[in-house]
Amino acid sequence: MEVFPSQEWFQKVQEAYNSDRELHSGGGGACDTTAGFSIGENRYFIEFAGLDCSQVRQCSEEDLATTDFVIEMPMETWRSMLQDVQKNGKASSNMTLNSIDLELEEGIAFSPIDDQYKQDLFYRYNQNFQDFFDASSRVQTTFES
Amino acid sequence: MADKLSSKAASVDRESKIVDPTKGVPEPKYDWRGLTNEWGVRVIPGPHGLRLGDINVGSYGEVPDYWQDQTRRPRGSVGRPGIPPLPYSLRSKHELWAECSADLYEEAIQRRWIPATEVPWDSLKTLPDDIEKAVCQMCTELSQSANTELEIITYWQDRMSYGYFEVKQYLATATFDCARQLEALRKRALSNGGGLGIESRGRVNRIILESSGGWTEAVVYLYLLRGTYITRLLTGLLSAAHNEAEAFIYSHMLEDHARHLTYGYDHLEYASTHHDDASLIMGTLLAVGEAHMAAELKEGVVSSAMAIIFGGGIKGARTHGMERYLVLVRDFINDYLAICRTLGIDREKSLHPVFKRYLEG
Numbered sequence: 001m002e003v004f005p006s007q008e009w010f011q012k013v014q015e016a017y018n019s020d021r022e023l024h025s026g027g028g029g030a031c032d033t034t035a036g037f038s039i040g041e042n043r044y045f046i047e048f049a050g051l052d053c054s055q056v057r058q059c060s061e062e063d064l065a066t067t068d069f070v071i072e073m074p075m076e077t078w079r080s081m082l083q084d085v086q087k088n089g090k091a092s093s094n095m096t097l098n099s100i101d102l103e104l105e106e107g108i109a110f111s112p113i114d115d116q117y118k119q120d121l122f123y124r125y126n127q128n129f130q131d132f133f134d135a136s137s138r139v140q141t142t143f144e145s
Numbered sequence: 146m147a148d149k150l151s152s153k154a155a156s157v158d159r160e161s162k163i164v165d166p167t168k169g170v171p172e173p174k175y176d177w178r179g180l181t182n183e184w185g186v187r188v189i190p191g192p193h194g195l196r197l198g199d200i201n202v203g204s205y206g207e208v209p210d211y212w213q214d215q216t217r218r219p220r221g222s223v224g225r226p227g228i229p230p231l232p233y234s235l236r237s238k239h240e241l242w243a244e245c246s247a248d249l250y251e252e253a254i255q256r257r258w259i260p261a262t263e264v265p266w267d268s269l270k271t272l273p274d275d276i277e278k279a280v281c282q283m284c285t286e287l288s289q290s291a292n293t294e295l296e297i298i299t300y301w302q303d304r305m306s307y308g309y310f311e312v313k314q315y316l317a318t319a320t321f322d323c324a325r326q327l328e329a330l331r332k333r334a335l336s337n338g339g340g341l342g343i344e345s346r347g348r349v350n351r352i353i354l355e356s357s358g359g360w361t362e363a364v365v366y367l368y369l370l371r372g373t374y375i376t377r378l379l380t381g382l383l384s385a386a387h388n389e390a391e392a393f394i395y396s397h398m399l400e401d402h403a404r405h406l407t408y409g410y411d412h413l414e415y416a417s418t419h420h421d422d423a424s425l426i427m428g429t430l431l432a433v434g435e436a437h438m439a440a441e442l443k444e445g446v447v448s449s450a451m452a453i454i455f456g457g458g459i460k461g462a463r464t465h466g467m468e469r470y471l472v473l474v475r476d477f478i479n480d481y482l483a484i485c486r487t488l489g490i491d492r493e494k495s496l497h498p499v500f501k502r503y504l505e506g
Contacts, residue, residue: 050192093392096384098383098396116487117407117414120406120407123376123380123400124404126396126403127400
């Protein structure tokens, strides 16, 4: 059982995602980008290279500034999204990154250097990120209380 | 036995009549060998294979600001005197270039999808009549937009010189993306008991297709103005998808479309930083474009179709469906203004009044 959010949890999801191409349901093919996740007090850095998620690790606020874009949402929303994935095997239509992005007033993806081109990578590689989080259905997850 | 003998005799007779095939043929010349601008190039594939951008090495990677040649001479090859010119009118780099073109080409050919077999068509279920009509109307609208994009790219592609082959190759993938969008949208409209809806008036399609001042002008209308709006429509449709088939189609269209915008925005940035007055010209074009876009937003059927989809039917369309659509338009205008700021185009002060009203909500 891995705790969300933690580096161990992300690395287990990375293993699941990289080990089974069947999980790459949408947008299969090259994806070269870096992104950050802002989850409560924690920051994570993720890199996709080619067909794989090449690294994911806990990082600092400064590291986030080097990424193409950052996904940030309230802790309750992260939790709801992942609980939905655990329950259904993948995100329901109202719990996808895209739907949550539209639902929240400010959206969930932003460029740390306010670069619209970089921010658009969120749309270009949207399915890779969705597939990554959908892969967490294969990781037994508990949440930080 | 007699037959065999006569057959053998006939064969000998034929052989005696064989003419030397090289007789009368000019002696082949081999003086082309060694005619090269740079030899001995040996690019080694990287971890992601041998990509188009990887082979831009040495003189082969030199992309001039102006391409003198009006022939199909591949960049880096030796020119041949006396080749008649072809009508390549776009020969300045600022007229078409985007640094990301080679990478986008690779991405496009790797991130392909097949509507016939990959879309889970069996997930389609009968929808209430008003919703099916709205979905089919959006398929009709977006088909026309994709068709317009395809036509304007191919129109200008013909005029782009070969010195900038990365752009030509990338745009070839963009036209294929458009064809695939047309295919997927048409299939969705014709596979769930509905059909295509009413043709759009096509105001914005027309200004895109009639943008005769250059490819950059077309990009301003196609990607900066209308393309930014289409991104919002696709994210909206994706979030309101009624089944796995629609989710698959819209999510893949969104990714393809985002790639197109990356080229478009990147090209406009290159043009604005490498050509005097480019930002001012873009501002002037946008003032005209906004008026057409505003009229289309006001008169078109997209607003009511999207409101029905968001509202789950006509009843909901009148309340939360339309509210959600108006938020979508507001988000589009904010995105549009953000890109304009990045490009150094001042549109906020003289933004079209209809756009302003959407922002004020």
